[in-house]
Amino acid sequence: MNENKHSIETRALSLWYGEFQALYNVSVDIGHGLITSLIGPSGCGKTTLLRCFNRVNERYGNVKTSGEIRILGKNIYDPDVELIELRKSVGMVFQRPNPLPISVYENVVFGLRLHTPAKELTRARLDEAVEEALTDVGLWDDLKDRLKRKATDLQLEQQQKLCIARLLPLKPEIILMDEPCSALDVEATRQIEELMLELAGRYTIVIVTHNMAQARRVSHECLFMLMGELVEHSRTEDLFINPADSRTADYIEGRFG
Template structure:
């Protein structure tokens, strides 16, 4: 399932304002790539461009290319809905559908993607597999008919991960997935990410330097020159290198807490 992402000369706009400028990077399959940098530098905007969520905002657009195993996700005739099925996303705050049961939350994405004709027994297997994959099955298997909103915050986030992987994407994007969680739930999500990278390409935005150091294989540092300026990718390398001997002084200053 996991696929490689190659981004080339990507500029991201909100109307005439260029929010992110000139990003070129490669994201390896079956790995975790962390994106770090101060608030407002374009990390989350860039992340949303990887599955075309950015363009749901009126006036938003990109130039450049995002290649998924060589196919340009912004190419002519490419369906954004299909892109989002292959490149799933987990948001900052857990967002289970409040009126749906745990079971219905897991299969919601499948049903939106043409899975309404799937037999009940097959659907049951998909739900169990997705919840197993999200390390949630043993905690909820006896209450699948309860509302998703009845779970704790950490469980809700794992439910959202189960919902994302139920449609069998190639890539999983996570926008600060632990920022609203307590330390124990954060550790559970980090352990889960480490397991999921065996099957998925994972890209995570995080403000937590320790988290980036713990979970990621590679790290990209974004920065911004000032208000009204576009965010830029300053450098990207193996995480161990970025946190020990970064090439750029601004990276070292940010990682060491001198700014941001």
């Protein structure tokens, strides 16, 4: 277990897409085992910041970053950092559930198969990983007799839970979620939120959300961003009841955005 009380630390983090600067000097410490929400108006850089934490931005062409990002105390731009290892410890869940069009079982063990030498992967080890991960996300009872079923045929909220489950066999420290409920209805959203609260503590969760009520319900801390800058990082109840910055107050009271 990580000794550091911060899972993620950035220092003067800036990011450019070509000539366009999308992040300005973001310095933030994200607490270990907490759920932290990134909030702010469309285009303020929430997704960009989230994608910095596993260096996924670099897939999108002409991206340049400056500053530092430390995950569990280690600068992820150090030359000895392996992206594969980084993305194992920093898993990601997307807006639309995106399970692979293969069985439930194979979805859960997909990452494990990629990262583990085949001879170490006995049937028993795989079975155990599947049961543990599906139990952790509350799908085991529903799916234990249907593990061969195609994952893309499941209900949407089951698909999204499965997308969380398939990260778990890799023992991530951090789970990033970019608007994970935006394709889900109210009941499915409630279930995913409940699951996030159950997983907190064991994992550090960073969630991007447009939904202020959701940020309030699920997160311990919130980051409010505006035009690529981090305006405020506060405990959730402070941010909503007594924001430190007048721009935060204007946003949460609906005066813009």
